[in-house]
Amino acid sequence: MSLKIYNTLVRQKEEFKTIVEGRVNIYVCGPTVYGHSHIGHAKSYVSFDIVVRYLRYLGYKTLYVQNITDVGHLTDDADEGEDKIEKQSKKDRVHPMQVVETYTRSYFEDMDALGVVRPDISPRATGHIIEQIEIARDLIKKGFAYEKNGSVYFNVTKFKEYGKLSRRPPEEMEAGARVDVNPEKKHAADFALWKKAESEHIMQWQSPWGMGFPGWHLECSAMSMKYLGETFDIHGGGMENQFPHHECEIAQSECSTGKQFVKYWIHNNMVTVGGQKMGKSLGNVINLKDAFKKYSPLVVRFFILQSHYRSTLDFTDEALEGASKGLEKLLNTIRNLREEIEKLRKLEDRKIDAQDSSFKSQDSGFIDLAGFKKAFGEAMDDDFNTPQAIGILFDLNREVNTILAGGKTNMQTLQSIDALYNELGGTVLGIIPSHVETQTSSGADENDLIQFIIELRTEARAQKLWAMSDKIRDGLKNLGIVIEDKKDGTTWRRG
RNA sequence: GGCGCCGUACCCAAGUGGUAAGGGAGAGGUCUGCAAAACCUUUAUGCGGCGGUCCGAAUCCGCCCGGCGCCUCCA
Secondary structure (H helix, E strand, O other): OOOEEEEOOOOEEEEOOOOOOOEEEEEEOOOEOOOOOEHHHHHHHHHHHHHHHHHHHOOOEEEEEEOEEOOOOEEEOOOEEEEHHHHHHHHHOOOHHHHHHHHHHHHHHHHHHOOOOOOOEOOEHHHHHHHHHHHHHHHHHOOOEEEEOOEEEEOHHHOOOOOOOOOOOHHHHHHHOOOOOOOOOOOOOOEEEEEEOOOOOOOOEOOOOOOEEEOHHHHHHHHHHHHHOOOEEEEEEEHHHHHHHHHHHHHHHHHHHOOOOEEEEEEEOOEEEOOEEOOHHHOOOOEHHHHHHHOOHHHHHHHHHOOOOOOOEEEOHHHHHHHHHHHHHHHHHHHHHHHHHHHHHHHHHHHHHOOOOHHHHOOOOOOOHHHHHHHHHHHHHEOOOHHHHHHHHHHHHHHHHHHHHHOOOOHHHHHHHHHHHHHHHHHHOOOOOOOOOOOOOOOOHHHHHHHHHHHHHHHHHHOOOHHHHHHHHHHHHHOOEEEEEEOOEEEEEEO
């Protein structure tokens, strides 16, 4: 088996082949930082996090670039309207760059919480004005763009392949255009590479066409090609950006270089809330910081990965609760597994001291770890099928629980299982933390106190004082400590 | 109007030609003082409907019904 990726350019799954052997260059459209991130961002960046994690897991030396859009993204994609950052800065009465800084930090804070591995390079549009001007100049020189009143527009009629990604040729655009045609443009579908700035516009730069600022699409071409080359392997982004954003990126880049821009286009689907699209105009946007108050970031991540990245994800309390329970089940097993390993380690130390070799002869249930690993890989190879991969983790879970319950274990098997969980659920999916809290994993005074209370309860139970022992258990539960009586003693966890 | 997606049990969700993964919820059982956890069994002769192709279809084709998205904002 080898990795297959659904390429929007050809609308089907293709075998993944890198441009340079063993290396992958990937660019993903980053956020426009004028507000806090919402669950749509979470779905998008968790999805691409999986792409990057899996590529690295497969051994590809992966360079991941994701931009921060801090200028040029207008409130209207038809090159009209205000700059989003400037608009927010007026609202908050702070400098645009303060808006940018505030929400960039907020973005990374949320992504870190979700376990999203940071991009290798997070370039900002304002830091690449020179590169953007250079492409605009080049396109004018080559006859693909024209200047009008201090603004520069790309002439879509000069690029016969315009529309190849979104399958939306410009001829068809004109008829159904909803927006008024900008009189500066030769064709309704022409888009801005550079916009003339009015004097009150705070963010503006010197250019060959006077003071102005870059068009939204241009930054991605400039920054991706600067760091990844004129042709690179993967470009990702949200489905809604297929048109016009990505279509425009292709036009600018390919006309400028004369080469193919990107080999594989990956687009992730959208989040709906209660069956409806999530959008500002509908007022149903769920910010991550709010969502995290109710569901842990790990639950949100797990929930996202339980559906495929090309499917829409419906955000409902019922579904999140289900995901929360499911993840708890998975992590419970990991906790029990690691506690068992801890227990055996202590036992082993003692036995070795006593020169008793009988301990090691204990047999364990057979578990086909290689088979699970293979099945997991096949799921991921099939266009990053995380729901199926998670299903396999649950299959593994059942077998591990059976082994743990049977009590016939040995160190080596348990450690191999733990290593596999770490590899598949940890490194690749990022849903199994390397440290799941156990009663032995942290040694605070509080833990000793809990242990002491449990001992008292054990004594009460020995005397069959059920009312008392139940009272202790209920009391601890109210404090967030869950007690479980097992064959060989009582364990506890924070629940 | 143009382009596209989806409809799988009570809920979420894989499966895209070979006879329905997984999670949640529910039911029964084992273990346990009880509980929890765990395990076992169980819950779609059927995958929106109707036709068609095929030895064989949830999967391919056609029509119909229903829901949604992009072409404004938004990942």
